[in-house]
Amino acid sequence: MYGREVARNVISKYGTNEPVEIAEHLGYIVIEFPLPDVIRGIILYFKGHIAIGLNSHLNECRKRETLAHEVGHAIMHKGIGFFFMVEHTYQRPGTYEREANEFAAELLIPNETLFELREESVEYIAATLGVSKELVALKQI
Numbered sequence: 001m002y003g004r005e006v007a008r009n010v011i012s013k014y015g016t017n018e019p020v021e022i023a024e025h026l027g028y029i030v031i032e033f034p035l036p037d038v039i040r041g042i043i044l045y046f047k048g049h050i051a052i053g054l055n056s057h058l059n060e061c062r063k064r065e066t067l068a069h070e071v072g073h074a075i076m077h078k079g080i081g082f083f084f085m086v087e088h089t090y091q092r093p094g095t096y097e098r099e100a101n102e103f104a105a106e107l108l109i110p111n112e113t114l115f116e117l118r119e120e121s122v123e124y125i126a127a128t129l130g131v132s133k134e135l136v137a138l139k140q141i
Contacts (some may be wrong), residue, residue, distance in 0.1 A: 001104030006076055010107070017107050019067040023052065028074060030067065032056040041066040043074055050074050061130035065104060073105030105131075105139040114139060 012018050013023045020097040023030050028050045035042070040062065044051040052070045053061050077096050108131050117125045122140070126133045 001074065003072055003099040003104075004106040007103045007106035010075065011110070017110065019064060019104075022107075023067065023071055026050075026071070026074070028052055028071065030054065032063070037080060041070045043070055062132075065108060065131055065135065068104035068107045069100045072100040072107075074112050076100070076103065101135065101138055105135040109135065109139045 010022060014022055016022060016089060020030065030052050032054045034055055035053065035057070037055075037057065040055050040058060042053045052067060052069075052074065054066055058066060073096065076099055107120045109125075109129060113129065114125070117128065120128075122133050122136045129136070
C-alpha cells in the first residue's frame with residue numbers, strides 16, 4: 001500500500017502521472033544505454049544527483065514502465081541501492097521491489113480507466129494501457 005499512497009501524492013503534487021514529467025520535476029537525469037537483458041533499469045547516485053538508467057533495448061512501453069518503477073525507488077528508497085540493502089539491512093529486496101511496482105501500477109493505471117475496462121481480461125487491459133500484465137494484476141488486488 002505504501003507505493004500506491006506515494007504515487008497518489010506525487011500525481012496530486014505534480015498534476016501528472018507521466019514518469020518522464022515527474023522525473024523532470026524532481027530533477028532526475030534519465031539516460032538510456034545498453035544493459036544486460038536481465039536489467040531493465042538502474043538508479044545511479046552521483047554527487048547529490050540522481051540518474052535513472054534505462055535499458056535501451058526495451059520497447060517504449062517497457063521503458064515507460066521501468067522509468068515509473070525506478071522513479072518510485074528514487075522517491076521511496078532514497079540512497080538505498082540493491083547491494084547496500086542486501087548487505088546492510090534486514091529488508092528483503094522483494095519488499096522494495098513490490099513497493100516500486102505498486103508505485104508504477106498506481107502511476108500508470110488510472111482508476112477510472114481500470115473501472116471502464118473492468119469486464120476485460122488482464123491481457124486486454126495490459127495491451128490497451130501499454131503496461132505489463134503483472135502491473136495490472138497488482139493494481140487489481
